[in-house]
Amino acid sequence: MSKRHSAKYKIDRRMGENLWGRGKSPVNKREYGPGQHGQRRKGKVSDFGAQLKAKQKLKGYYANISEKQFKRTYTEAMRLKGDSSENLIGLLERRLDAVVYRAKFVPTPFAARQFVNHGHILVNGRRVNVASYRVKIGDVVEVKEASKQLAIVLEATQSSERDTPDYLEVDHHKMTAKFARIPALTDVPYPVHMEPNLVVEFYSR
Structure with a gap:
């Protein structure tokens, strides 16, 4: 592991x-928590x-x-x-790795950070490899063409484990996600x- x-x-x-x-x-x-004291009763x-x-x-x-x-x-x-x-x-939620995760391009937030860092993501047609990059309303986040058939992407988009939120306009056929609005806590x-x-x-x- x-x-x-x-x-x-x-x-x-x-x-x-x-x-x-x-x-x-x-x-x-x-x-209970990890380690030898993980099962102790908590006050x-x-x-x-x-x-x-x-x-x-x-x-x-x-x-x-x-x-x-x-x-x-x-x-x-x-x-x-x-x-x-x-x-x-x-x-x-405006972090680029968070948008990639919410769009179901990858299975976990950890994978999203790595996916962005490795240069698989475009924002408005330009490659961005900084996970903390902050997207704006109207920005289009896209998996670059050469990465669209990666197993991790195909598995994530087909997973029924979670849904995409309505503040993103996601097209899994094109592998794009438009950031439509800034969400409130209840939207996330x-x-x-x-x-x-x-x-x-x-x-x-």
Whole structure:
């Protein structure tokens, strides 16, 4: 098992939740955390503990992005007008790797990051290999021609494990996805309950 996969499953077990709603998640069999102390009975969680878990869960969901990148996204969300927690979700969903994952071009957020980094994705006809690249409303994200028949792409697009959200206009025949609008929290198909408001509280302490 690769480091990438083992890290992904460790996040699931540490959170005690099937973050990506995948059938292969170890949480489906064992809900306790990894390690020799994973089965210890947990006491009441403090406010700080709840905020920390909410941050780790949201950060982990997006392929466990770095703390530096995540906090930078939070800082930008705070500068925007409107609800900061909604802004945070909107910014995270505008990441190129998140769009590639939502469009079902690949099976996981981790695969999406790697897929972008390896140069398989075009944005408005131009190759972009930066996973954190932020798409804008109206941008068209496309799998480049030479990559459209890759097994990982064909398997992901044909999978019934999840649906594409309505803020993307996806054409799996052409392997394109148009970013139609910035989603609200309720629009995002998280398999588990996310609490971006607690993430805002965590950084606002």
